[in-house]
Amino acid sequence: AQSVTQPDIHITVSEGASLELRCNYSYGATPYLFWYVQSPGQGLQLLLKYFSGDTLVQGIKGFEAEFKRSQSSFNLRKPSVHWSDAAEYFCAVGALGNEKLTFGTGTRLTIIP
């Protein structure tokens, strides 16, 4: 069965600082990997996705993520965070032929001035 681990429940960073949110997955085949962002009271919005090819993927709002098969990781990064990035971030894993998308438990990001 596929699973996703987001080891950090809550992260606080200063505005303008760099950010890395961790995501580890477990799946036997080649995974389809996603990062979503959720602002308070809203649904989830797709930030970026990885299906195959280049292991460094670019997303919206200046985010990027790197797929590392050897480490079973798909960490999300941003070079300089803005106050508007405060939200909850979810990593998710799917796979070819599997109709069930599995989400991690989320990481809440707080931005301080």
Added chain:
Amino acid sequence: NAGVTQTPKFQVLKTGQSMTLQCAQDMNHEYMSWYRQDPGMGLRLIHYSVGAGITDQGEVPNGYNVSRSTTEDFPLRLLSAAPSQTSVYFCASSPTGGNQPQHFGDGTRLSIL
């Protein structure tokens, strides 16, 4: 462009009452799904549908029923509400499957007293 529309946004029920959460999408997506979001547990898949007339169970289906009579609509039914079903419910859709980027509604916050 409405996307995925969920109604109602908020609801309070008493234990044992029944209710239907509505979900409609106007993007002609084949795949639709329901998730529940609980603190510290991320999003968990309740039921999903790969097309009209086809539904299947997700990770936490007990206590919930679904049907898919049209491509556009995917209602979620609670036949006898229990306090453990207090949660935020999200409907999502995608063009072809659960392993594709999902479009989420804004959620229904449900409290069972």
